[in-house]
Amino acid sequence: MTEHTVEFVGTGERITVAETETILSRCLEEGIAQEYSCRVGMCLACSAEILEGTVTQPAARGLTEAEAERYALTCMARPTSDLKLERGKYPPSIEEDIESANGDTAAADD
Numbered sequence: 323m324t325e326h327t328v329e330f331v332g333t334g335e336r337i338t339v340a341e342t343e344t345i346l347s348r349c350l351e352e353g354i355a356q357e358y359s360c361r362v363g364m365c366l367a368c369s370a371e372i373l374e375g376t377v378t379q380p381a382a383r384g385l386t387e388a389e390a391e392r393y394a395l396t397c398m399a400r401p402t403s404d405l406k407l408e409r410g411k412y413p414p415s416i417e418e419d420i421e422s423a424n425g426d427t428a429a430a431d432d
């Protein structure tokens with residue numbers, strides 16, 4: 323079984339993940355506080371930016387093809403090399419949705 327090291331920048335957490343398992347499932351087993359919700363590649367709650375390395379994530383339906391090269395949906399992504407990930411980083415498309423939602427909320431409070 324081929325395994326890879328996954329390092330989370332900022333926290334220094336490091337785990338070993340087999341190519342046959344998802345990054346999220348290993349995080350949960352290791353007690354790492356990786357956010358998630360749907361666990362089926364749709365909500366993007368588990369997104370992380372790929373700083374180094376590669377993953378395979380054919381079922382990450384919430385990402386465009388271009389986004390899937392820079393972001394990993396950890397509930398779907400399996401490592402194909404050692405990785406450096408930054409958790410809590412989302413593709414620009416969802417960042418715009420969040421900013422827009424926050425703007426709406428602020429306006430509603432006025």
Ligand code: FES
Nearest residue numbers: 359361364366397
């Ligand atoms: S938990 Fe929803 S996309 Fe991963």
